[in-house]
Amino acid sequence: MSELGASLVDIGYMDTLAAGSTPLHRLDPRAKLLTTALFIVAVVSFGKYEVSALLPFLLYPVYLAAEGRLPARYLFKKVLLVSPFAVMVGIFNPFFDGGVLLRVGHLGVSGGWVSFASILLRFLLTVSAALALLALTGINSICEGLLRLGAPRAFVVQLLFLNRYLFSLAAETENMTRARALRSAGKRGMRFGVFIQILGHLLLKTLDRAERVYRAMLARGFDGHIRVTRGYKIGRRELLFFFCWTALFALFRFVNLPVMLGQAVTGLLK
Amino acid sequence: MxxxxxxxxxxxxxxxxxxxxxxxxxxxxxxxxxxxxxxxxxxxxxxxxxxxxxxxxxxxxxxxxxxxxxxxxxxxxxxxxxxxxxxxxxxxxxxxxxxxxxxxxxxxxxxxxxxxxxxxxxxxxxxxxxxxxxxxxxxxxxxxxxxxxxxxxxxxxxxxxxxxxxxxxxxxxxxxxxxxxxxxxxxxxxxxxxxxxxxxxxxxxxxxxxxxxxxxxxxGVSVKGALAGLAAAAVLTGAALSWFASANPDGLEWAMLRTSGREELESSGKLHGLLGALQAKTAFLPDYGFRKPEEAPAAPDGEGAPAPAWPAVDAGTSVAGLVGGISTLLMTGLIGFALRRGKAAA
Amino acid sequence: MSHHIVEAANIHYSYPDSTAALDGVSFRIGHGESVALVGENGAGKSTLLRHFTGCLFPSSGMLKIDGGVVEKKNLPAVRRAVGMVFQNPDDQLFMPTVFEDVAFGLLNMGVPAAELDGRVMAALQTVGAAHLRSRPPYRLSQGEKRAAAIAGVLAMAPDILVMDEPTSNLDPMSRRRLITLLKTFGHTKIIATHDLDFALETCERTIVIHKGRVTADGPTVEIFNDERLLTASSLEKPMSARAWPQNRLKTS
Known part of the structure; x- marks a missing residue:
């Protein structure tokens, strides 16, 4: 399948996931947004050589995926797909930072490797939490949450329209590129001139569509304001979710549980 | 990018x-x-x-x-x-x-x-x-x-x-x-x-x-206004946040040092000592000024616990970190698994 | 006040590049009538439809809807009276979910929140789409999209239902469902279509437009039986009318 088709299927799949009906799905998007934001800030606020203290944070994405019945393997694959930039920048750390930081028996591990591991772990945590947030909430509810958290309406409405027409336009694009591919006698690449033609026509179609959508809005009494309605409210479950996780994040942030645990275990072994 | x-x-x-x-x-x-x-x-x-x-x-x-x-x-x-x-x-x-x-x-x-x-x-x-x-x-x-x-x-x-x-x-x-x-x-x-x-x-x-x-x-003129506003906002929030990031967590880590031993070594004074050395080696780091406010409050305890301790890492802590880390991973996995199973059974 | 709900009096319209799209169009439509608007591509149907929602105004001549002239200051009233179903439901279903889309017009009308749910669901039930309420529009079939778009218009309780090519892209089953649905509506209906069989089933009256003029206006059966007129207007006798004897109208 083409790259385009694949990403469409992908977005569609996230949408299907977001239509689930677990209690986590039904939670007010604000609670999920704020909790996830706190989570990300807590994770990235560690020093760059921190690895062990980051591990307990895995509980959050794992909880979201398990409780929300999300396919963990799929999410993990998506995390890997977007990892190249973090890996590319992080991989230099071992070269520039050779000071030994960790000693296990006779084996010394340099600071660079530790900070590289830390980058990868942060990446896994933040990206998987963000993906789980989307898969549990869906972009439309996230927009609603953003609006209620005070994001400018013009921006949120924009996001909604973008999301709405992504599919239609991507399908049109796919048709155009396929029509070209079928007549290109097996040549794989696209010449610049052809590329501009396709892009130009796509843009014209887009502008026409925007005009038709605008007329359709006018026909139903559009007066410059989009009114969004959705009955969410912050209830006991939202508060419970938010405060429990906040407390846990605080605990994970300020107490290095793995090291304490490890000390207890190694102490027992002695 | x-x-x-x-x-x-x-x-x-x-x-x-x-x-x-x-x-x-x-x-x-x-x-x-x-x-x-x-x-x-x-x-x-x-x-x-x-x-x-x-x-x-x-x-x-x-x-x-x-x-x-x-x-x-x-x-x-x-x-x-x-x-x-x-x-x-x-x-x-x-x-x-x-x-x-x-x-x-x-x-x-x-x-x-x-x-x-x-x-x-x-x-x-x-x-x-x-x-x-x-x-x-x-x-x-x-x-x-x-x-x-x-x-x-x-x-x-x-x-x-x-x-x-x-x-x-x-x-x-x-x-x-x-x-x-x-x-x-x-x-x-x-x-x-x-x-x-x-x-x-x-x-x-x-x-x-x-x-x-x-x-x-x-x-028109408004862009210049916006640019000025933007610059001001950046400086203000940047200053406020880096003060917060430097003063508070370091303070907390310092408190942790008192309570739980010495495992905070990862991120405070000694680290900055290393960074300083690195900076000296690589000659020019543009973020030097940016980092400075972070360094200042960390300095006292960094100097208090003499910096040469750096490469001599306590092997005991490292092992504890590894063992604890692996146990944490296992436990997280188990919790996730249990949640899943509980759901499936229900 | 006229007893006619739509009155077009000698409407002329030219686009900015000075192509004349409407060249003196006149007709009257009474309450509860179902009128098919037929004509070849580029005949001026779409231009005429845009006048009904006040997206275009006549260069000369006058259009009256519900007794009021279609002009800038009357726009809110005109758009309340006319419910327009667009050719491509993707253009019309712009809100995130079917429910919100149907609610869009109601909210613009200032329907209070307490009534909203009931009115949206009533409209969705009318078109048999209640189960689609929380689906995003891009995950609907063409027939479902059409139904949702019609619900969005019906919810606003318009007096006149205007439809642009309602059967385009519909599979036979969805098309049949649409015909059955339209027959249950008591609204005044104006339907622009190339699907003459559809026109025959849903509209008792037909207006033929050709090169910006009305070339025929009368009972649908009569018009579709006039092969000379149809050919002159670049149209073709519908399949279901082929079997008619030429003199059927005279005998009946």
Whole structure:
């Protein structure tokens, strides 16, 4: 399948996931947004050589995926797909930072490797939490949450329209590129001139569509304001979710549980 | 050039969030003042267009690699800077959410790097100056290429500065700059050519659209005002956040040192000692000034516990960290598994 | 006040590039009538439809809807009276979910939140789409999209239902469902279509437009039986009318 088709299927799949009906799905998007934001800030606020203290944070994405019945393997694959930039920048750390930081028996591990591991772990945590947030909430509810958290309406409405027409336009694009591919006698690449033609026509179609959508809005009494309605409210479950996780994040942030645990275990072994 | 959460510090991410958030709010206000209802669907649908367009690639002759449209400049030309900035910000938001392309915390950085420089710098101060509002093909070509190159160079430099200011990556400034800028020179030229190509296509097919867009002149004194406001906001939030990031967590770690022993060694004084040494080696780090406020409060305990202890790491702590880490992983996995099973049984 | 709900009096319209799209169009439509608007591509149907929602105004001549002239200051009233179903439901279903889309017009009308749910669901039930309420539009079939779009218009309780090519892209089953549905509506209906069989089933009256003029206006059966007129207007006798004897109208 083409790259385009694949990403469409992908977005569609996230949408299907977001239509689930677990209690986590039904939670007010604000609670999920704020909790996830706190989570990300807590994770990235560690020093760059921190690895062990980051591990307990895995509980959050794992909880979201398990409780929300999300396919963990799929999410993990998506995390890997977007990892190249973090890996590319992080991989230099071992070269520039050779000071030994960790000693296990006779084996010394340099600071660079530790900070590289830390980058990868942060990446896994933040990206998987963000993906789980989307898969549990869906972009439309996230927009609603953003609006209620005070994001400018013009921006949120924009996001909604973008999301709405992504599919239609991507399908049109796919048709155009396929029509070209079928007549290109097996040549794989696209010449610049052809590329501009396709892009130009796509843009014209887009502008026409925007005009038709605008007329359709006018026909139903559009007066410059989009009114969004959705009955969410912050209830006991939202508060419970938010405060429990906040407390846990605080605990994970300020107490290095793995090291304490490890000390207890190694102490027992002695 | 999407940045990722893993590579930035909360101070940098938070500052950039505040700055882009402010810019979005200000742009939204500007768009509302323009009171052009037609733009409401237009911006969103054009945002979707950028997505769709990025899915088509063309072959760059002689290189075997392929290029595609970035889209910032085209949006600015069609919509004007305020609306284009909103549209780009929402494209980046959706990319962050759907494709986890750039993280949520890094979203502020990405909006700034890819939206701000194009919409509020390259478009009004380079493209418009060069074309002078005319739709002459040659001028459009020169204007689009120059503006795209400058916009992307600034954006790439933004990535470098933000990454280094965060202090997570060890890449020295020079190496990073030498990596980023030439790549983005190429990307910028491609972006400029594609933009110019699309603009000349539109000139032939539907000249009235561009004529209408070119007549719109929302750029005036207000951009300077916005720039000044932006700079002020950046300095203020940056200062506030780095004070918070430095003073508070260090204070807390210091408290932890009292209560739980010595495992805080990862992030406070000694680390900065090492960084200092690194800085001396790599000669010039631009983030030196940025880091300074963080260093200051950490200094007392860093010096209190003599720095030479650095390479002599307590092996006991390391082993404890490893054992504990593995146990934590196992436990997290078990909890997840149990939750799943409980659900399935229910 | 006229007893006619739609009155077009010698409407002329030229686009900015000075192509004349409407060249003196006149007709009257009474309450509860179902009128098919037929004509070849580019005949001026779409231009005429845009006048009904006040997206275009006549260059000369006058259009009256519900007794009021279609002009800028009357726009809110005109758009309340006319419910327009667009050709491509994707253009019309712009809100995130079916429910919100149907609610869009109601909210613009200022329907209070307490009534909203009931009115949206009633409209969705009418078109048999209640189960689609929380689906995003891009995950609907063409037939479902059409139904949702019609619900969005019905919810606003218009007096006149205007439809642009309602059967385009519909599979036979969805098309049949649409015909059955339209027959249950008591609204005044104006339907622009190339699907003459559909027109025959749903509209007792037909207006033929050709090169910006009304070339025929009368009972659908009569018009579709006039092969000379149809050919002159670049149309073709519908399949279901082929079997008619030429003199059927005279004998009946």
């Amino acid at each position: 999407h940045m990722a959460d893993a590579l930035i510090s909360p101070a940098v991410g938070g500052t950039m969030w505040a700055v882009s958030g402010g810019l979005i709010a200000y742009s939204a206000k500007k768009v509302r003042e323009e009171a052009d209802d037609r733009k409401i669907p237009l911006m969103g649908v054009l945002g979707a267009f950028i997505f769709a367009a990025q899915m088509i690639n063309f072959t760059i002759p002689g290189t075997g690699s392929s290029g595609h449209l970035g889209g910032g400049m085209i949006l600015a030309i069609l919509l004007g800077p305020w609306s284009a900035f909103l549209a780009l910000a929402s494209v980046l938001t959706v990319q962050a959410l759907f494709f986890a392309d750039g993280g949520l915390l890094a979203l502020g950085c990405n909006i700034l790097n890819m939206g701000f420089f194009t919409c509020f710098f390259a478009y009004p101060l380079v493209y418009k100056k060069i074309t002078g509002g005319s739709l002459d093909k040659k001028r459009v070509m020169i204007g689009a290429v120059t503006a795209a190159v400058i916009g992307l160079q600034l954006g790439a430099f933004g990535v470098v500065v933000e990454t280094l200011a965060s202090g997570i990556s060890e890449l020295p400034f020079k190496t990073f700059v030498l990596l980023m800028q030439p790549i983005h020179l190429g990307i910028g030229v491609v972006e400029g050519l594609v933009t110019a190509g699309v603009v000349s296509f539109m000139l032939k097919a539907r000249p009235e659209i561009l004529a209408a867009a070119a007549q719109r002149q929302p750029i």
